[in-house]
Amino acid sequence: MNISESFLTALDSLLANKLRSVLTMLGVIIGVAAVIALLSIGNGVSDSITGEINAIGTNLIIITTDFDNSDGYQTLSQVDVDALSDPLRAPLLGDVAGIAQGNQEVISSGRSTNVTVAGITPNYFTIYNMTEFQGGDGLTQTDVDTRARVAVLGATAAEDLFPDEYAVGQSVKINGVSYEVVGVLAESGSAINNTDSNIYVPLSTAQSRLYTTRTRSGEKAVSSITAQAVSAEETDAALEQITEILRAEHGITYAADDDFSLISQGDLLETFNTITATLTAFLGAIAGISLVVGGIGIMNIMLVSVTERTREIGIRKAVGALKRDILIQFLLESIVLSLIGGLLGMTLGWLISLIAGNALDIPTVVDAGTVALATGFAAAVGLVFGIYPAWRAAGLRPIEALRYE
Amino acid sequence: MIHMRNITKSYEMGTQVVHALRGVDLDIAEGEFVAIMGPSGSGKSTLMNMLGCLDVPNSGTYTLDGEDVSQMSDDQQARVRNKRVGFVFQQFNLLPRTPALKQVALPLMYAGYGRSERLERAQEALRKVGLGERMDHKPDELSGGQQQRVAIARALAVSPSIILADEPTGALDSQTGTEILDLFEELNTQGITIIMITHDQEVADRAQRTIWIRDGVIVNEETNEHQ
Secondary structure (H helix, E strand, O other): OOHHHHHHHHHHHHHHOHHHHHHHHHHHHHHHHHHHHHHHHHHHHHHHHHHHHHHHOOOEEEEEEOHHHOOOOEOOEHHHHHHHHOOOOOOOEEEEEEEEEEEEEEEEOOEEEEEEEEEEOOHHHHHOOOOOEEEEOOOOHHHHHOOOOEEEEOHHHHHHHOOOOOOOOOEEEEOOEEEEEEEEEOOOOOOOOOHHHOEEEEHHHHHHHOOOOEEOOOOEEOOEEEEEEOOOOOHHHHHHHHHHHHHHHOOOOOOOOOOEEEEEHHHHHHHHHHHHHHHHHHHHHHHHHHHHHHHHHHHHHHHHHHHHOHHHHHHHHHOOOOHHHHHHHHHHHHHHHHHHHHHHHHHHHHHHHHHHHHHHOOOOOOOHHHHHHHHHHHHHHHHHHHHHHHHHHHHOOHHHHHHOO | OEEEEEEEEEEEEOOEEEEEEEEEEEEEOOOOEEEEEOOOOOOHHHHHHHHOOOOOOOEEEEEEOOEEHHHOOHHHHHHHHHHOEEEEOOOOOOOOOOOHHHHHHHHHHHOOOOHHHHHHHHHHHHHHOOOOOOOOOOHHHOOHHHHHHHHHHHHHOOOOOEEEEEOOOOOOOHHHHHHHHHHHHHHHHOOOEEEEEEOOHHHHOOOOEEEEEEOOEEEEEEEOOOO
8 A cells, every 4th residue: 555545544534533633633733833923923023123223223332331440430531432533543433422311301381201311422313323303403513512502302202292393493491401402303113222202412512511420530421432333244353442442541551440341232132132042942942842742632642543443443454454554544644633733733823923923013924944843843743642553553453453342 | 275274272361261273174165155153152253263364373274275374474464364355244344434435445455456446346346246326325324234235345345265254144134134145145156265154054054064163173064955
């Protein structure tokens, strides 16, 4: 008997017991659906985080004070920004921006909101890809040079402060001083650095009116510096260059620790990817367990089925079925069960991931790898958990099987 | 064609050892219609299982068409059951929920016939037993006599030289039983050897020869005077 005949025989007997077949498949359906849904949601979350991190900017390196080694002082200042901006000293860096930021109560006519107010230089907007404006414009070098009392609002901040009015041209009060709104940024939707709810003022203005902290040497401090490496490949070298320049600027001796810390966009990406990959693997493993449970369900039903069909096996053997014929028939039954279950589970998992993707607003991805994994796993489950029942069936003595009541 | 010499078979039933056959010598020629009679527990069913290669003896030799069956492997015995012997059981032993045509095609499938030849031969066998109109009926849609006819068609499908029937009329009313026996007789006239087990003298009388078995040995045999 050839394999396609065996396959049809297996299909026949599965169709003869539709309810039992469906119930048996249920375990595999749920297992595979869970694997597909969880893996694709995990991949979706990972992709969306990667997307958000990449959307912040390109090859960014963020420098902050390391307060463990600074005796409580801010250590970064405009002097550092200028040093890092020098193309001769730091050829691997492009734009460099100093930022002085903190939380402030911001008041418009009749409304107030507590938001991050950041003092920045004009290149901040280009570094962070914030070049789209709902209205008005960004800050200019003149604004910085003249310590102008002007502000650019994030989309959410503008909505909060001026829900019914055109924000540009209005004024807001920050720390008791009025600022003219000169621009409102387009919505970015970024959840990572919350740019939508921020308010931006010139760095010089912020340093003289809001954040007047000085470094140990008396320079006006910045809370962070963002530098852009010239390319992704050069990021590591750029990190070294920054360390070298800042240590020199800060007069740090050979044995002493850095009084600043660096994190690159790549580091950030790697950290998040490690977390999401671990989570995805963890979820996949849990779903995998349900697949194994489904497989045990198949084995259970197949064993019951072998007992229940002992007489049938006896009849088949009496009319000439070889051991091999019976073995293959029962093995195929469990493989077909788990493969069909796998296909149905795949469809269900795909639907769940679509629905979940819509609900969570993430791009869920059912990729070929996931599908291959689930299908392979389902077939393997059928094979592994089908072998023992099939072997039991094939080993029955025809005379005893025929006598079985 | 059948030669059995000193066949013995014993089973363990729990702690007890049951000696079902204690040295059976039996010769059956091609084209015979033989009845094997005996009370229950006499070993007649065990003998039939030996004849049909469903079971192997503990000792003794059994040659079928010149081949020593007792030395065959499981798969070789399966081939004998498949190609040379057709079984008819008291309880019909049809597959549940399976239409008649597929039942009859089953041994043909294991014999390796292709799909179309299988259906052709199965249809022919069903027509031979008078069920040409009920090929798509499942066992629960057929009467006892019709089910037994399906079983006979299944036994005939691969054109075996021997049909082994274990109480073929045991589960049927006498009218239907007679029809089944008529069918056997007709098949016998076509040259098929028929060996039938029964405990009913009237049924046994339809055979050409009757063999009596008791306590695992053959005690008597006689050739029937036929009408």
